[in-house]
Amino acid sequence: MDNLGDVxxxxxxxxxxxxxAAGRKLGLTPAAxxxxxxxxxxxxxxxxxxxTTRQLRLTDEGRSYLTCSEHALRSLDDAKAALQEGQNAVRGKxxxxxTSDFGRNLLMKWLDEFRARYPEVRFALTLTDSISNLVQEDIDLAIRFGTPADSSLIARRLAPNPRVLCAAPQYVAQHGEPREPADLARFDCIVIGSPAGSVNEWRFTRDNESQTYVVPLESALESSDGEAVRQWTLCGYGLSVKSIWxxxxDLRAGRLQIVMPDWRYAEQPVHALYHRNRYLAPRVRVxxxxxxxRFAQAAQELSALVPCATDAPSGPKAVAKHATPRSPRRKAASA
Known part of the structure; x- marks a missing residue:
């Protein structure tokens, strides 16, 4: 078949x-x-x-042909990249x-630095808190907290990811500060949502002791976007668990402060995810x-912001507790 452009x-x-839209992207008129x-x-x-005039929908034959076409085009693109590697060419898209917060607040700055070094590289940046399907969405590299269950992906650990319970200083001044997870029943909480459900089960450890607090969803502010959760926290609407990244x-500027500093929330280290069976183009590898x-440098700087855990208590090992709401919660403020 000699109509690769049609494919x-x-x-x-x-x-x-x-x-x-596809025609415009490829430089074609609608008629062409x-x-x-x-x-x-x-x-x-x-x-x-x-x-139809409003919709373009794949037929069953189209879906079947699409899968094969995508694999074929990726193979051709990888072959071209492999040839360019011999020229040490760091270029292309x-x-x-x-994730939305990390992408806006830190990654975009780093990508600007990278482009200053390699001006022939272009980026297509997707910001989402969901786990991307790297195959369907044709993603070369994903930065995510935690490791994926998909065995077709390689997960390269980039940095630790301490997560902290934080609040705006004005919220703490007005409502006080919890000392342990059981106290959270008296405070407004803001939770992040995901396709698998809301992350409202907050698990904390202190030395050999652990406590879990389940945030009542009926009275919590909730969003699937990490940036919205951060903004609500900055506005003083309640407490949230956020990645230190x-x-x-906000912590350095005093816009937020860490509460319950001697209680630790479980880490989900930062990983770079990429295809196991795809050629890693020079631009992606570099x-x-x-x-x-960049992660190694930044992680060293961020470590100073996370309080150290308290020393382990002497005597018998502490018994794990499960914290449940002890009194009705106030309704969280709305945006």
């Missing part, structure tokens, strides 16, 4: 949900894009899309995904090494 147009149209798709369907003797600047260096 690329089909893949882009499926990804964008619009033939005209429509003609090229019609030519591809005629050669395949199959209809790839059900088209890197599709990278990161997301709130470091970016990964660059980010590894």
């Amino acid at each position: 690329r147009l089909f893949v882009e149209a499926a990804r964008l949900g619009s033939l005209s 894009a429509s003609a090229r798709l019609a030519r591809l369907e005629a050669e395949l003797r199959a209809r790839l899309f059900d088209r 890197v599709r990278i995904s990161a 997301d709130v470091a600047d 970016l990964l090494d660059f980010l590894t260096e």
Whole structure:
């Protein structure tokens, strides 16, 4: 088949949900894009899309052809990158995904530094708190807290990720400060949501003791966006558990403060995720090494912001406790 451009147009149209948008991306007029798709369907003797004036929807044949087409195009792109590697070419587009808070507050600055070194590199940046499907979304590199269950991905550990319970100073001044997890029943809490459900089970440890507090969702502020959770916390709407990477600047500036500093929340180290079976282009490999260096430097600076755990108590080992609400909670303020 000599119509590789038609195949690329089909893949882009499926990804964008619009033939005209795919045409614009590839430098084609709507008429030219429509003609090229019609030519591809005629050669395949199959209809790839059900088209209306408002919607472009893949047929069963289109879905089957899309999977094969994406793999074929990726193989060709990887082959081209492999040839360029011999020239030590660090250029082209890197599709990278990161969580919303970290992406806005830190990663974008680092990417600017990287582009200053390698001006021929371009980025397609996706900011989302959900776990990206790297295959379907064609992501080269994802920065995530924790490790994925998907065995087709390689997880390269970049840095530790202490998570802290924090609040705005004005909230603490007005409502006081909890001393242990059981006290949280008297405070407003803000939780992060995810496709798997809200993360409202907060587990803390102090030396050999552990306590779990379950935030009542009916009275909590809740968002699937980490930036929204951070902003609500800054506004003084309640307490939230945040990664130190997301709130470091706020802690330094005094906009937020750590509460219950002698209780630790479980870590989820920062990892870079990438495909196990795909060729790692020079631009991706060099970016990964660059980010590894940046994370190592930043982690050393951030360690000073996290209070050290208290010394282990003498005597018998402390017994784990489960904290439950002891009294009705106030309704959290709304945005």
